Amino acid sequence: MSETYRYESIVRTLRGLIERGVLRPGDRMPSLRDTREKSGASIGTIMHAYARLEDSGVIEARPRSGYYVRSRPLRRAAEPVTSSPPTVSTDVDVANLVFDVLEAIKHPEIVPLGSAFPSPEHFPTEKLNKAAAEAARRLPVWSSVRDLPPGNAELRRLIALRYAEAGVDVAPDDIVMTCGAMEAINLSLNAVAKPGDIIAIESPTFYSTLLSIERMGMKVVEIATSPRDGIDLGSLRNALNALDVAACVVMPNFQNPLGALMPDEKKRELVAMLARTNTPLIEDDVYAELYFGKAKPKPAKSFDRAGLVLHCGSFAKSLAPGSRIGWVAPGRFKPEVERLKFISTISTPSLPQAALAEYLKHGGYERHLRGFRQRLRGALAAMTEAVATHFPAGCRLTQPQGGYMLWVEMPESIDALRLHQLALAEGISIAPGPLFSVKRKYGNFVRLNYGHFNVKSTVNAVRTVGHLAGDLLR
Amino acid sequence: MSETYRYESIVRTLRGLIERGVLRPGDRMPSLRDTREKSGASIGTIMHAYARLEDSGVIEARPRSGYYVRSRPLRRAAEPVTSSPPTVSTDVDVANLVFDVLEAIKHPEIVPLGSAFPSPEHFPTEKLNKAAAEAARRLPVWSSVRDLPPGNAELRRLIALRYAEAGVDVAPDDIVMTCGAMEAINLSLNAVAKPGDIIAIESPTFYSTLLSIERMGMKVVEIATSPRDGIDLGSLRNALNALDVAACVVMPNFQNPLGALMPDEKKRELVAMLARTNTPLIEDDVYAELYFGKAKPKPAKSFDRAGLVLHCGSFAKSLAPGSRIGWVAPGRFKPEVERLKFISTISTPSLPQAALAEYLKHGGYERHLRGFRQRLRGALAAMTEAVATHFPAGCRLTQPQGGYMLWVEMPESIDALRLHQLALAEGISIAPGPLFSVKRKYGNFVRLNYGHFNVKSTVNAVRTVGHLAGDLLR
Numbered sequence: 051m052s053e054t055y056r057y058e059s060i061v062r063t064l065r066g067l068i069e070r071g072v073l074r075p076g077d078r079m080p081s082l083r084d085t086r087e088k089s090g091a092s093i094g095t096i097m098h099a100y101a102r103l104e105d106s107g108v109i110e111a112r113p114r115s116g117y118y119v120r121s122r123p124l125r126r127a128a129e130p131v132t133s134s135p136p137t138v139s140t141d142v143d144v145a146n147l148v149f150d151v152l153e154a155i156k157h158p159e160i161v162p163l164g165s166a167f168p169s170p171e172h173f174p175t176e177k178l179n180k181a182a183a184e185a186a187r188r189l190p191v192w193s194s195v196r197d198l199p200p201g202n203a204e205l206r207r208l209i210a211l212r213y214a215e216a217g218v219d220v221a222p223d224d225i226v227m228t229c230g231a232m233e234a235i236n237l238s239l240n241a242v243a244k245p246g247d248i249i250a251i252e253s254p255t256f257y258s259t260l261l262s263i264e265r266m267g268m269k270v271v272e273i274a275t276s277p278r279d280g281i282d283l284g285s286l287r288n289a290l291n292a293l294d295v296a297a298c299v300v301m302p303n304f305q306n307p308l309g310a311l312m313p314d315e316k317k318r319e320l321v322a323m324l325a326r327t328n329t330p331l332i333e334d335d336v337y338a339e340l341y342f343g344k345a346k347p348k349p350a351k352s353f354d355r356a357g358l359v360l361h362c363g364s365f366a367k368s369l370a371p372g373s374r375i376g377w378v379a380p381g382r383f384k385p386e387v388e389r390l391k392f393i394s395t396i397s398t399p400s401l402p403q404a405a406l407a408e409y410l411k412h413g414g415y416e417r418h419l420r421g422f423r424q425r426l427r428g429a430l431a432a433m434t435e436a437v438a439t440h441f442p443a444g445c446r447l448t449q450p451q452g453g454y455m456l457w458v459e460m461p462e463s464i465d466a467l468r469l470h471q472l473a474l475a476e477g478i479s480i481a482p483g484p485l486f487s488v489k490r491k492y493g494n495f496v497r498l499n500y501g502h503f504n505v506k507s508t509v510n511a512v513r514t515v516g517h518l519a520g521d522l523l524r
Numbered sequence: 525m526s527e528t529y530r531y532e533s534i535v536r537t538l539r540g541l542i543e544r545g546v547l548r549p550g551d552r553m554p555s556l557r558d559t560r561e562k563s564g565a566s567i568g569t570i571m572h573a574y575a576r577l578e579d580s581g582v583i584e585a586r587p588r589s590g591y592y593v594r595s596r597p598l599r600r601a602a603e604p605v606t607s608s609p610p611t612v613s614t615d616v617d618v619a620n621l622v623f624d625v626l627e628a629i630k631h632p633e634i635v636p637l638g639s640a641f642p643s644p645e646h647f648p649t650e651k652l653n654k655a656a657a658e659a660a661r662r663l664p665v666w667s668s669v670r671d672l673p674p675g676n677a678e679l680r681r682l683i684a685l686r687y688a689e690a691g692v693d694v695a696p697d698d699i700v701m702t703c704g705a706m707e708a709i710n711l712s713l714n715a716v717a718k719p720g721d722i723i724a725i726e727s728p729t730f731y732s733t734l735l736s737i738e739r740m741g742m743k744v745v746e747i748a749t750s751p752r753d754g755i756d757l758g759s760l761r762n763a764l765n766a767l768d769v770a771a772c773v774v775m776p777n778f779q780n781p782l783g784a785l786m787p788d789e790k791k792r793e794l795v796a797m798l799a800r801t802n803t804p805l806i807e808d809d810v811y812a813e814l815y816f817g818k819a820k821p822k823p824a825k826s827f828d829r830a831g832l833v834l835h836c837g838s839f840a841k842s843l844a845p846g847s848r849i850g851w852v853a854p855g856r857f858k859p860e861v862e863r864l865k866f867i868s869t870i871s872t873p874s875l876p877q878a879a880l881a882e883y884l885k886h887g888g889y890e891r892h893l894r895g896f897r898q899r900l901r902g903a904l905a906a907m908t909e910a911v912a913t914h915f916p917a918g919c920r921l922t923q924p925q926g927g928y929m930l931w932v933e934m935p936e937s938i939d940a941l942r943l944h945q946l947a948l949a950e951g952i953s954i955a956p957g958p959l960f961s962v963k964r965k966y967g968n969f970v971r972l973n974y975g976h977f978n979v980k981s982t983v984n985a986v987r988t989v990g991h992l993a994g995d996l997l998r
Contacts, residue, residue, distance in 0.1 A: 149863050158669070167669070175665045182660035182875055189656065191649045194846030195632070195641070229703050229869040236868065245719055245741060261867045267719060372668030372874035389623050393735045394710065395703040395869065400846035401656055402873045 054417075056091040060099040061424065063089075068108055068119055079109055079117035105505045106428030107435055128446045130459040130495070132282060135253045135272035137289050140488045142264035148257045148485050151470065155479030161502075161511040164470070164479030166258075166306070167371055168454050168501030172422050177413045178370055182405035193400040199391045201227025201377070202403035208410045209363070209377060218352040220361070220379045226387050227377050227398040231336045231364035234378040236262050237394060238360040239297070241386040242330040243268055247296035250289050252281050254457075254486035254495070256306040259299055259334065270488055271295065277448045277457060280305055280312035283319055290327050297330045303347045304337035307457045307486055307497035309450025314348055321353040330383065331359045336376075339368040339419055341452040342427050357382030365406055368419065373402040426454050426501060429508065433500040436509045440516030442523050454501030460494045463524040469496065472518045478511045528891075530565040532898065534573040537563075542582060542593055553583055553591035579979045580902030581909055604920045604933040604969070606756060609727045609746035611763050614962045616738035622731045622959050625944065629953035635976075635985040638944070638953030640732075640780070641845055642928050642975030646896050651887045652844055656879035667874040673865045675701025675851070676877035682884045683837070683851060692826040694835070694853045700861050701851050701872040705810045705838035708852040710736050711868060712834040713771065715860040716804040717742055721770035724763050724803075726755050728931075728960030728969070730780040733773055733808065744962055745769065751922045751931060754779055754786035757793055764801050771804045777821045778811035781931045781960055781971035783924025788822055795827040804857065805833045810850075813842040813893055815926040816901050831856030839880055842893065847876040900928050900975060903982065907974040910983045914990030916997050928975030934968045937998040943970065946992045952985045 064080075067073045080088075085096050100117055103109045109117045155164045162169075190196075200206065206222040213220040228234040235258075243249060245267035251259060253272035263270055271289045274282040281300055289295060300320070302312040312320070324331050335349050351361035360383060364376035375398065380387040391397070409415065433456055437447055446459040460466070466482035473480050481499075483492025496515075502508045538554075541547045554562075559570050574591055577583045583591045629638045636643075664670070674680065680696040687694040702708040709732075717723060719741035725733060727746035737744055745763045748756040755774055763769060774794070776786040786794070798805050809823050825835035834857055838850035849872065854861040865871070883889065907930055911921055920933040934940070940956035947954050955973075957966025970989075976982045 145863065145867075149866075152866075156672070158666075170665050170668050173665075175663070179660050179663050182663065183657040186653050186656035186660050186879065189649070189653050189846070191644050191647075192632075194644050194844070197846060198630070229873070232870045233868065240739070258867075258870075265714070265864070265867050366870075370668070372663070372671060372871075374869060374871060374873040389619065390739070392623075392626075393619075393732075393739050394707065395848060396706045396840075397846075397848060399703070399848040399873050399876045401876050401879065405660065405875065 053092065053095050056089055057095045057099050058420070058424065060085060060089055060091060060096060061102055064099070064103060065108060073119050075119050077119045079119065081116060102428065107432035107505065107509065108428070129448055130277050130446045130457065132274050132276040133253045134274050135489070135491070137271060137285070137292050139248045139269040139271050139293055141269055142260055142488050144257060144260045144485065144488060145264055147490070148261060151482065151485060154474055159477060160474070161478045161507060163498045163508070163511055163515070164481040165499050168367065168499070169503040170371065171503035172425065172501065173369060173371070174413065174418045178405070178409055181409035181413050182401070185404035185408040186401060189401060189404055193404070197400045197403060198397045199226060199388045201225070201398050202400065202407060205403045205407040205410075208407055213379070216346055216348060216352070218349060220351070224379050224384065225377050226380060226384065226391055227375065227403060228391065229376070229395055229398055230366050230374040231334065231362050231376040232258060232262070233394060234362035234364070234376045235259060235299070235332060235334060237387050237390045238332045238362060238378055238380060238383070239263065239266060239268070240390050241380065241383045242332070242360070243296040248293050250286060250295045250298040252300060252305060254307055254483065254492055255299070256301070256334070257485040260488060272488065275305065275308065275310065277308045277310055279316060280310040281320070283316065283323060286320075287323060290323070290329065295329055297332055298324060299332045299334060300350070301334045301337075302350050303335055304340065304450060304453030306337070306453065307455050307481070309448050309453050309455055309457065311347060311451045317348065317350040318353040321350050321359060325356045325358055329358070333359055333361045335361060336364045336367045337453040340423060340426060340454065342423060343451055347452070351379065354381060360387070368422070369415065370406065373406060375402050375406055429454070429500040429502065429505050430456070432505045432509055433498060433512060436512040437498070437516065440513040442516070442520045454499055456498045456500055458496050458498060460496070460519055461523060462494050464494050464519055464522045466492070466494055466496050469515070469519055469522060473515050476514050476518070478515055480515060527566065527569050530563055531569045531573050532895070534559060534563055534565060534570060535576055535898065538573070538577060539582060547593050549593050551593045553593065555590060576902065579906075581906035581979070581983065582902070602920045603922055604751050604931065606748050606750040607727045608748050609963070609965070611745060611759070611766050613722045613743040613745050613767055615743055616734055616962050618731060618734045618959065618962060619738055621964070622735060625956065625959060628948055633951060634948070635952045635981060637972045637982070637985055637989070638955040639973050642841065642973070643977040644845065645977035646899065646975065647843060647845070648887065648892045652879070652883055655883035655887050656875070659878035659882040660875060663875060663878055667878070671874045671877060672871045673700060673862045675699070675872050676874065676881060679877045679881040682881055687853070690820055690822060690826070692823060694825070698853050698858065699851050700854060700858065700865055701849065701877060702865065703850070703869055703872055704840050704848040705808065705836050705850040706732060706736070707868060708836035708838070708850045709733060709773070709806060709808060711861050711864045712806045712836060712852055712854060712857070713737065713740060713742070714864050715854065715857045716806070716834070717770035722767050724760060724769045724772040726774060726779060728781055728957065728966055729773070730775070730808070731959040734962060746962065749779065749782065749784065751782045751784055753790060754784040755794070757790065757797060760794070761797060764797070764803065769803055771806055772798060773806045773808060774824070775808045775811075776824050777809055778814060778924060778927035780811070780927065781929050781955070783922050783927050783929055783931065785821060785925045791822065791824040792827040795824050795833060799830045799832055803832070807833055807835045809835060810838045810841045811927040814897060814900060814928065816897060817925055821926070825853065828855060834861070842896070843889065844880065847880060849876050849880055903928070903974040903976065903979050904930070906979045906983055907972060907986060910986040911972070911990065914987040916990070916994045928973055930972045930974055932970050932972060934970070934993055935997060936968050938968050938993055938996045940966070940968055940970050943989070943993055943996060946996075947989050950988050950992070952989055954989060
């Protein structure tokens with residue numbers, strides 16, 4: 051048994067004891083020596099495991115006395131309620147606001163609670179670089195021609211394999227490689243809708259999608275969306291009946307910013323409903339690998355029989371942001387998407403595709419994902435407690451089951467844009483709620499990123515932001 | 525003195541003797557032994573040099589007798605005349621035609637006279653791969669964040685250095701890295717014009733630009749363009765007076781498909797004229813490194829004082845097509861272009877940027893370019909002669925001073941689209957003229973790519989196409 055495996059097993063066992071209440075707040079943790087005897091791991095491995103639990107805020111060290119379960123029990127705040135936007139179409143005009151905020155938080159010294167990316171320190175840089183170097187040495191002369199759309203054949207085969215493992219029937223030839231999910235969504239929108247068309251979107255939704263829609267001169271109708279199980283199908287049905295909806299953009303798995311996860315049955319219903327009106331579904335599914343449950347959630351695409359689902363994936367959030375490699379499985383729209391890809395960027399770069407194919411074959415992607423998910427779970431627990439402790443009373447927060455985003459509803463008198471400016475002055479970024487709506491709603495919401503490596507600095511930053519929010523209470 | 529240098533020097537000397545008429549058609553070439561004594565090169569190097577001249581169609585081997593200057597003198601056909609499109613704005617609807625043709629020529633077994641790329645065999649794959657492996661090993665953890673728009677700082681510095689060497693004042697911070705020139709031109713169009721706006725373009729022009737404009741729902745006005753010195757300034761002035769032109773897209777250096785090169789003075793005048801009406805100039809300058817003259821031609825950007833020129837460059841045509849790395853120096857439109865880049869693909873992939881920076885520093889780019897240009901010059905001579913010999917009487921062809929495209933005007937009764945189909949049946953692609961105009965003009969023109977490695981197979985293919993064209997003569 052490897053030390054890495056032992057380490058993970060110890061963290062899991064101890065965490066389980068606490069979560070199931072076997073060890074309660076204030077209880078002394080098993081000593082390092084006891085744990086060594088039980089696990090057979092080295093004392094270094096065990097100390098490492100305890101340090102991880104301490105970083106996550108689950109246990110605390112007391113001088114000359116050992117480790118204890120944190121005495122303050124995990125506070126649970128209420129969840130925000132489901133949004134209820136009106137069923138009307140709206141022009142999109144968020145770019146200036148979004149870019150003002152993004153520009154402000156770009157500085158590397160800022161604690162990036164407002165970032166849309168997890169910390170690059172989570173990723174297996176060394177192994178990725180090794181795979182890239184290996185791939186680079188062998189990159190064939192003709193790859194530039196052969197990797198023209200739809201893209202690197204070996205990488206598409208490996209992605210199709212992952213689809214198959216998740217029970218989704220997508221062949222290598224059904225996939226078009228793209229420069230990240232952003233291009234995948236742009237191409238999908240372009241393939242199924244034209245300027246002036248109405249796109250149904252979740253409310254709140256990720257601002258990148260709003261930026262795409264705005265740039266293309268399309269309109270949106272915002273659909274009520276639950277922080278727990280995603281887009282409200284009744285509201286969507288109303289919109290489909292009331293308006294001429296050209297397409298629907300949905301993130302069924304760990305919706306950004308809500309973290310909502312649609313149950314399989316609801317996904318099936320969504321796909322069936324859209325099939326009845328022949329409405330394409332653009333499925334933004336970039337967080338699926340970052341699940342906290344037992345198994346990877348299925349995409350809505352797995353229920354697609356009509357070829358109406360354009361499933362957009364990416365390695366940018368789970369493995370290698372800098373590679374900018376994403377893809378779309380566009381169903382019946384593949385010929386159009388492939389053409390649009392040519393007009394957008396001709397083809398996807400050869401080298402990062404070959405590097406990812408090499409890593410997927412030999413780099414240990416599954417092991418990386420296991421560790422990454424575990425770290426995110428710990429970070430979520432720590433941030434949830436920090437928000438519940440330090441934000442003003444009456445805040446509500448989501449209980450995401452995957453991803454790395456927490457969505458916080460503050461009392462109505464707190465202006466998130468003002469809070470963003472105050473936090474920035476303290477060297478901390480947050481993503482204020484109005485970025486996530488075409489109507490600048492969610493004025494008292496913030497999205498916080500817990501995908502950082504250093505959980506302690508995150509918790510400190512949350513405390514600072516919480517106090518600033520308290521100051522804004524009227 | 526290296527053998528590579530000796531080899532190039534021998535080819536240059538012998539070619540010079542023939543071009544200046546010192547050796548005339550039918551003359552016996554200096555023997556290998558004589559040349560060895562004069563040059564000090566090895567006999568292998570000398571044989572290699574003679575083989576190159578034979579490949580280029582300049583000399584021929586006669587059994588047991590040595591090498592002779594080709595007895596048939598190089599035939600020169602007349603140049604096509606300058607186009608004269610009407611000054612009216614037109615919707616763009618070329619995508620279906622273009623993609624039908626591109627789809628047909630995609631097969632790797634086809635002799636790609638219709639391709640827009642030179643053969644990958646021209647590129648220093650081994651050295652590029654080595655640089656990429658080197659860069660991959662050292663890719664920093666944080667590169668994915670640091671390389672967000674505007675892109676890799678070291679690569680931008682190296683590109684700025686190349687601008688400086690060409691006498692153009694562009695700082696690293698004036699550059700936005702893109703996924704190839706295609707994205708650079710898309711971003712540029714998006715930054716300066718909106719759907720319904722009129723874009724002034726050369727006639728004929730590269731179909732990729734037409735595809736971009738069509739996708740964005742813009743209109744065009746086609747401007748008369750000379751096969752020798754580029755866009756006609758009088759016609760452009762008329763268009764600027766008659767219509768509300770939002771922007772102008774021009775390829776001043778080795779225009780695709782004409783190969784035209786605008787003299788510096790004309791570039792200066794173009795920039796000044798557009799400055800008077802405050803009209804942005806999108807300069808597509810991806811062939812500048814492939815010049816046959818003494819020095820790299822200047823971009824129009826070098827005469828830009830108002831920040832109105834968006835200069836688009838790329839490594840895809842001169843070094844590394846598969847890397848898909850291009851850039852734009854957008855002048856005063858930089859903030860808008862940087863935002864649009866984020867919406868288009870978030871950022872340009874880290875690894876290919878780092879790999880190119882590494883290659884530019886240590887890979888021998890200048891030496892590669894010298895050899896590449898020399899091979900293209902030889903291939904142009906061979907193809908020019910083959911067209912003049914095998915195409916029907918009355919054909920006119922351009923005399924490009926750089927790049928790898930020949931533009932051939934055939935007698936009016938020959939339908940280039942029909943010729944494209946017949947050639948395809950023989951396993952040869954060509955780019956029929958109607959791809960290069962919104963009005964499907966140039967029905968009797970073809971663009972031929974001489975950027976192949978195997979000049980002999982190209983010459984054979986030209987002979988076949990020429991005979992097919994003859995058959996179509998009525």
